[in-house]
Amino acid sequence: MLPIDPTKKISFTRHICDGDLVVVYERHDNMKAIKVCQGSVLQNRFGVFKHSDWIGKPFGSKVFSNKNGFVYLLAPTPELWTLVLSHRTQILYIADISFVIMYLEIVPGCMVLESGTGSGSLTTSLARAVAPTGHVYTFDFHEQRAASAREDFEKTGLSSLVTVGVRDIQGEGFPDEFSGLADSVFLDLPQPWLAIPSAGKMLKPDGVLCSFSPCIEQVQRACDSLRSNFTDIKTFEILLRTYEVREVKMDCSQGDEAKPGSILPRKRPQRAIEKGNEQDKLSSQTVMARPCSEAKGHTGYLTFARLKCLS
Amino acid sequence: MSQNNSQSDSIQNPRVTWEGCSVLLDINDGDRLVFARLSAGSTLKIGNKTYSLQPLIGCPFGSLFQVENGDQGHCLARFVPSIEGNNIQEKGDFESQDEIKDNRALVDNNKAQSLTGEEINAMRSQGATGDEIVEALIANSATFEKKTLFSQEKYRLKKQKKYAPKVLLRRPFARSICEAYFKKYPARIGFLRVDALSLLLSMANVSANSDVLVVDMVGGLLTGAVAERLGGTGYVCSTYLGSTPYSIDIVRIFNLSNEICKRIVRSPLTDLSLSQNGTSEQIHQQGDEINQQGDEINMECLSNNQMSSSVGMEEISPTENDTSDVISETTVSPVNKTGKSTKAGNKAPKQAIDLWKENGFSSLIIAAPELDLWSLLKDLLPLLANSAPFAIYHQYLQPLATCMHNLQLGKMAIGLQISEPWLREYQVLPSRTHPCMQMSAFGGYILSGIKICSSS
Numbered sequence: 001m002l003p004i005d006p007t008k009k010i011s012f013t014r015h016i017c018d019g020d021l022v023v024v025y026e027r028h029d030n031m032k033a034i035k036v037c038q039g040s041v042l043q044n045r046f047g048v049f050k051h052s053d054w055i056g057k058p059f060g061s062k063v064f065s066n067k068n069g070f071v072y073l074l075a076p077t078p079e080l081w082t083l084v085l086s087h088r089t090q091i092l093y094i095a096d097i098s099f100v101i102m103y104l105e106i107v108p109g110c111m112v113l114e115s116g117t118g119s120g121s122l123t124t125s126l127a128r129a130v131a132p133t134g135h136v137y138t139f140d141f142h143e144q145r146a147a148s149a150r151e152d153f154e155k156t157g158l159s160s161l162v163t164v165g166v167r168d169i170q171g172e173g174f175p176d177e178f179s180g181l182a183d184s185v186f187l188d189l190p191q192p193w194l195a196i197p198s199a200g201k202m203l204k205p206d207g208v209l210c211s212f213s214p215c216i217e218q219v220q221r222a223c224d225s226l227r228s229n230f231t232d233i234k235t236f237e238i239l240l241r242t243y244e245v246r247e248v249k250m251d252c253s254q255g256d257e258a259k260p261g262s263i264l265p266r267k268r269p270q271r272a273i274e275k276g277n278e279q280d281k282l283s284s285q286t287v288m289a290r291p292c293s294e295a296k297g298h299t300g301y302l303t304f305a306r307l308k309c310l311s
Numbered sequence: 312m313s314q315n316n317s318q319s320d321s322i323q324n325p326r327v328t329w330e331g332c333s334v335l336l337d338i339n340d341g342d343r344l345v346f347a348r349l350s351a352g353s354t355l356k357i358g359n360k361t362y363s364l365q366p367l368i369g370c371p372f373g374s375l376f377q378v379e380n381g382d383q384g385h386c387l388a389r390f391v392p393s394i395e396g397n398n399i400q401e402k403g404d405f406e407s408q409d410e411i412k413d414n415r416a417l418v419d420n421n422k423a424q425s426l427t428g429e430e431i432n433a434m435r436s437q438g439a440t441g442d443e444i445v446e447a448l449i450a451n452s453a454t455f456e457k458k459t460l461f462s463q464e465k466y467r468l469k470k471q472k473k474y475a476p477k478v479l480l481r482r483p484f485a486r487s488i489c490e491a492y493f494k495k496y497p498a499r500i501g502f503l504r505v506d507a508l509s510l511l512l513s514m515a516n517v518s519a520n521s522d523v524l525v526v527d528m529v530g531g532l533l534t535g536a537v538a539e540r541l542g543g544t545g546y547v548c549s550t551y552l553g554s555t556p557y558s559i560d561i562v563r564i565f566n567l568s569n570e571i572c573k574r575i576v577r578s579p580l581t582d583l584s585l586s587q588n589g590t591s592e593q594i595h596q597q598g599d600e601i602n603q604q605g606d607e608i609n610m611e612c613l614s615n616n617q618m619s620s621s622v623g624m625e626e627i628s629p630t631e632n633d634t635s636d637v638i639s640e641t642t643v644s645p646v647n648k649t650g651k652s653t654k655a656g657n658k659a660p661k662q663a664i665d666l667w668k669e670n671g672f673s674s675l676i677i678a679a680p681e682l683d684l685w686s687l688l689k690d691l692l693p694l695l696a697n698s699a700p701f702a703i704y705h706q707y708l709q710p711l712a713t714c715m716h717n718l719q720l721g722k723m724a725i726g727l728q729i730s731e732p733w734l735r736e737y738q739v740l741p742s743r744t745h746p747c748m749q750m751s752a753f754g755g756y757i758l759s760g761i762k763i764c765s766s767s
Contacts, residue, residue, distance in 0.1 A: 003520040003545075003673065010696045011670030028726055060697030060763045072725055072763055075698040077516040095732060098513035099506050105484050108519050108542025131519045132544065206326055206373030206482070216744060223739040231373075235737040237746075238506055243729040243756075245712045245719075289712035289729060301737065309373035310391055 001076045001124070001156040002131055008157075010075045015056050021155060022054070023080045025072040033076060033084040035155070046071065078124040081156060088145050091121035092188070092212065095240045096299055101129050103304050104184035104208045113178060113202055114138040114186045115169035115195065120149040122186065127153075127161040136161060137178065141168040173198030180204060187211040192218060193225040200229045203307040214300040222303055230305035237301055243289045250284050325566070327371050328480065333566050334367065335487050337479040339472040344491040346483065346564050355387075357476050362387045367480055376478040380438050387478060412459045426451040431474075441475025448474075461743070483564050485512075485536035492532065492561070493751070500561075501529040501680045502706045504754030506732040508536055511676050514702040514759040519544045521673035522666075524583075524694060526550055526687065528679040529704075531559030534575055535567070537676065538655070543570035548659055548667070549577045550691075552682065562655045578659035583694055585668055671696030678704040685714050692723060695762045703758040711758040724760040731756050 001021070003009035016022060016036060024032045024042065034042060034051075042049040046069025054063055059075040074080060079094055092100070100122065106112060106129040117123060117140035126136045140146045146166045153162045167175070170191055174182075182202040187195055192211040199209050209230065211222045219235055226233050328334060328349055336345040336355060347353055353364040357378070366387050367376065379388040426448055434444055448470050449455050455463060471477075481487055489505040511533070517523055517540045527533040527549050537547040551557050556577045567575075672695050679687065684705065695701060701724075705711050711729050718724045732754050736747045 002518050006520060009520065009670075010673060010698050012696055013670060014696075025725060028728070058697050058764055060699075060761070062763065073698075074761060077700060079513060079516065079700070094513055095506070095510065098509035099734075101513065102486050102505060102509035105482070105486060107484075107539055108544070125513065128516075128518045129540065133542075204326060205371055219737070219739055220741075220744055224741065233739070235739045237735045237737065239733045241731045241733060243708065243712070243731070245715045245729065247716060287709075287713050287716045289708050291731075303739070306373060308392060309371050309375070311371070 001078065001081065001158065002128055002161075004132055004157070004160070010059055012058070015058055016054050016061075016073060018055055021076050021157075022059070023074040023076050023084055024049075025074050031074075031080065031084050033081070033155075042071075044071075045069075076156065078128050081124050082121045085119055085121060085124075085152065086148075087119055088148060089116075089118035090214075091119045093121075093296070093299065095238045096212065096302060097122055097125045099236070099238050099302065100186065100210050100212075101125055103302070104186065104210055106130060106134075106184055108133060110134040110183040111178075111181055112136045112184045112186065113174055113182045113199070114188075115167075115174070116140040116142075116188055117146060117149045117164055118188065119145075120152050122188075123149070123153070123162055124156065124158065126186070127158045131161055134161070134183075135163065137163050137165065139165045139167045139169050139174070141166065141171075169198070170194040174202045178202050183207050185209045188213075190218070192222045196222065196225045197229075200307055205307055205309040205311060207307050209305050209307070211303045212300045213303070214298070216301065219301045219303055226303070226305045229308055231308050232306040233303065234305070235301055235303045237298070239296060239299070241295055242292045244292050245287060245289045247285050247287050250286055252284060326373075326482075328368055330368050333483050333564050334372075335481040335483045335491060335564075337481050339476050340479075341494070342472065344495060346488075346491070355478070357478075360385055370480060372480055372482040374480045376480065378441060378476060380440060390477065412457070414459075414462075416457045417454055423452055423454040424448065425453065441471070444474040445470045461740075483566055485532075485539050485565070488535070488561065488564055489532060492530075499530050500532045501678055501704070502753070502755055503529050503532065503678060503704060504732070504734065504751060506734045507704060507755040507757060508532070510730070510732055510757055510759075511678070511702045511704055512536060512540055514700060514757065515674040515676045516700045517541070517674060517676075521545045522670075523547045524550060524667075524672040524675045524691065526557075526677045526679045526682070526691070527559060528557050528681055531561035531563075533676060533678050534559050534656075535562040535565040538562070538567055538571050538575050539565060541571070541574055543568065543574055545673075546574050546576060546659075546663060548583070548663075548672070549575070549656065550580045550583055551577065552580055552687075554579065556656065559656050567655065572655040573657075575655040575657075576659035576663065577656045578664060580690060582659070582664060583667065584690065585693060667694065672699065674699050675701035676703070677701075680706055684710040685717055688714055688718075692762055697762060697764045700759065700761050704755055705758070706753075706755050708756050711756050715758055715760075718760065722763070723765070724762050727758070727760040729756055729758050 018036055018038045020036045022034055022036055024034055036051050036054055038052055038055065040051045047065030047067030049063060049065045049071065054073055057063065057073065059073060061073050062070050063073055064070050082091065082093060106126065108131060110130045111134055112126050112130055114123060114126060114136060117138040123136060123138050130136055143166050146164045150164045153159050170189055173195065179201050183204060184207055185199040185203055187199060189195055192213060203209060213219050213222065223233055330350055331348060333346065333348050336347055338345065338357065345355060347355065347364060349364055349368050351365050354361045355364055363386065370389060375390045375392065376387040377390040378385055431444060434447065445467065449467065455466065458466065485508065486505060489500065489508050492500045493504055515523065517537050519542055522545050523537050525533055525537060525547060534547055534549045541547060549559060562575060675691055675695050684703065703711060703714065715727050715729060718727055734754060735750055738745055738747055
C-alpha cells in the first residue's frame with residue numbers, strides 16, 4: 001500500500017501483477033479489496049471478472065465482465081482501505097483520522113503507541129505517517145482481533161511498520177520497555193482514564209496524547225485524570241459535510257408551459273451538453289451544489305493533551 | 312543533551328532547541344503568537360520591555376518561561392511547574408464548595424480594587440515579582456472573596472497575564488504554524504484551517520517516498536506541511552504558472568532539516584508539461600533566466616521584510632489587544648541572520664523532472680485561490696500517475712462544483728467528493744462542560760478524487 005518499496009510505487013509504467021492488492025471500485029459507496037490471483041474470478045452484480053484480464057493493466061483501469069459490466073481497479077491507499085476493511089469494531093473515519101495524525105504531530109521516524117487496535121483503520125494511517133523509519137506499536141486485549149489485524153497488515157504490506165500486541169492496556173498499562181520513548185499515544189478505550197497514567201509514562205516530555213471517546217462522560221473523566229501531568233488539554237469534535245453537485249436547467253422562457261423560476265434537475269447532464277444548447281436557447285445550464293441530506297452527526301470526541309515538560 | 316541536537320540533520324524532529332532553530336513563542340496562553348529564530352542576539356518584546364531569547368537556547372520544547380528579576384535586570388527564566396499543580400486541589404474545591412456562591416453581591420462600580428496604578432508601579436520599582444503584585448491585587452480586591460472559585464481563578468489568570476506573563480516554547484509544526492496563522496492572519500494562508508489542511512494531506516495520500524505535486528498559493532504552508540510528512544524522502548514539487556514562483560516563505564518557519572529542504576523543489580508548469588520534450592532545451596534556458604530574475608525579486612522582498620521586521624521571524628499578534636492589556640507594542644527587534652539558512656525551493660533538477668514525466672506524480676494538492684481552477688486542473692491532471700489521488704482546496708464552493716462536474720463529464724476521475732470540515736472545540740471542566748462559545752464557522756471546501764486511465 002505504501003511506496004516503501006519504490007518498485008511498487010504507482011506510476012505510468014506500473015502494472016497490476018499477480019498477487020497485488022487492488023481496490024475494486026463499483027461506486028463511491030461500493031468498493032472491495034481483492035488480492036489478484038491468476039485463475040481467480042470476481043463475481044458481482046455486473047457479471048464475472050477474470051483476474052487474468054486485470055494482470056498487466058495499469059492501476060486506475062476500467063475492466064469489463066463477461067456481461068460487459070465494468071469496475072475500476074485502484075491502488076490501495078489508507079483512505080480506500082478504511083472504506084473496504086472488514087469491520088470487527090466501530091472504526092475511525094477520515095475526518096477524525098486526518099485530524100489525529102496532524103494533532104499528534106506524527107512525522108516520519110516517530111514512535112507511536114495505540115490501544116485498542118480494533119479493525120486497524122487508524123493504525124493504517126499511523127503507519128503511513130511514521131514510515132519509513134518510525135514504528136507503531138498497537139495493542140488490543142482481544143486475541144482474535146489482534147490476529148486478524150496482523151493478517152490485514154500483512155496483506156496491506158505494513159507489517160514492517162506495525163507491531164500488534166495482545167494486552168489489556170486499561171488493566172496493565174503499556175509495556176515498561178516503551179517508557180519515555182513514545183512521541184505520541186492514541187487511546188480508543190471505554191475507560192481511557194485508567195490508561196492515562198501509563199500513557200504519561202510512555203511519552204517523551206512535550207509528547208502528545210489523544211483519547212477518542214464517543215460519550216461526553218468519558219471525556220469528562222479522561223480530562224480530570226489528564227490535568228495532573230498534562231497541559232494544553234483540548235477537546236474537539238470534527239465532522240464532514242459533503243456536497244452533491246448537479247447541472248440544472250434554469251428556465252428563462254415566459255411561455256405558458258414553464259413556470260417561471262422553476263428548477264428542472266437533469267439526471268444525465270452529459271446528454272444535455274452533447275445535444276448542444278440550440279433547443280435550450282431560453283434556458284441556461286448552471287452547475288449547482290448543495291449539502292447531501294444525510295451525514296454522520298457524531299463520531300466521537302477527540303481529546304488531546306501534551307505531557308508537561310518537567311526536566 | 313542540547314548540544315547534540317545542534318545538528319538537526321540526524322534527528323527528524325528534535326525536542327530540544329538549538330542556536331538558529333525556529334520556534335513558536337506562545338505568550339499568555341495564545342494571546343500572542345510569535346515565530347522567532349533563536350540566537351544570542353534575538354530578543355522578544357513583552358509590554359514595554361525587551362527580553363533576550365538567549366535563555367531559551369538548549370531548552371526542551373514545551374518549557375515555560377517567566378519574567379524574573381535577575382542581576383542584570385529583567386530576564387526570561389525557565390519556570391518548572393510542580394507535578395501536583397494547584398489545579399488538582401482547586402478543581403476538587405470547585406466541585407465541593409462552588410454551588411453556594413453566585414454573583415448577586417457583585418456591583419460593577421469600578422471601586423473593587425483599592426490598589427492604584429502608582430502603588431503598583433512603586434512595587435515594581437522596588438523589585439516585586441509579578442506574582443507578588445498579583446497577590447497584592449487579590450488582597451486589595453474587595454470583591455475577590457465573594458467570587459465563585461471559578462471566577463476567582465479567572466481573575467487570578469487575568470492579572471497573571473498582565474503582571475507575570477508566561478512564554479511557552481513550542482515546536483513549529485504544520486499544526487502549530489497553521490493554527491497560528493489561521494488565528495492571526497488567516498488571509499495569508501487562504502483561510503485554510505488546520506483540519507482542512509489535515510484532510511488535504513490524508514486525501515492526497517502524502518507518504519514517505521511519494522512525489523507530490525502542489526500548487527501552493529497559501530504562502531508555503533502547504534509545501535512545508537507536505538515536506539514534513541515526506542521526512543526527506545520523495546519530492547514535493549511546487550509548480551507555478553508564469554515565470555515567478557509563488558512565495559513559500561512559511562517553509563522557513565518549519566524546522567526542516569537540510570535533507571528535507573532538498574526535497575522541496577519548484578518548477579514552472581511549462582517545464583513539467585509532457586508535450587514539451589522537443590523544445591525543452593530552449594524553454595529551460597528561458598526558464599533559468601526568468602527564474603534568476605524571480606529569485607532576485609524574492610530576495611528583495613526578503614530584505615524589505617528584514618527592514619520592517621526581521622528575516623526568519625514572523626510576528627503574529629493582534630494589532631489591538633482585546634483580552635490582554637499587557638501587550639501594547641508588538642514590535643520585535645530583528646534577529647540576526649546567522650541561523651542556518653537551508654535553501655528550500657530550488658529549481659527542480661532535470662533528472663527529477665524527467666522521472667516525473669516518465670512515471671507521473673503520486674499525488675496532487677492544489678490550494679490556489681487566485682487561479683482558474685478548471686483550466687489549471689486540466690493541465691495538471693495528465694501529470695498524475697493513474698490511480699493517484701488528488702485534493703483541491705478552495706474557500707469558495709462554486710469553482711470546486713464546476714471542477715467536479717467537468718471531471719465527471721470527462722470521465723477523468725472517480726471517487727469525487729466535495730467535503731467541508733466542521734470543527735468544534737469544547738470546554739471540559741467539572742460540571743461545566745459545553746461547546747466553546749466562539750468557534751470558527753468555516754474552514755474551507757475540499758474536492759477530492761482519484762485519477763483514472765483515460766478511456767481512449
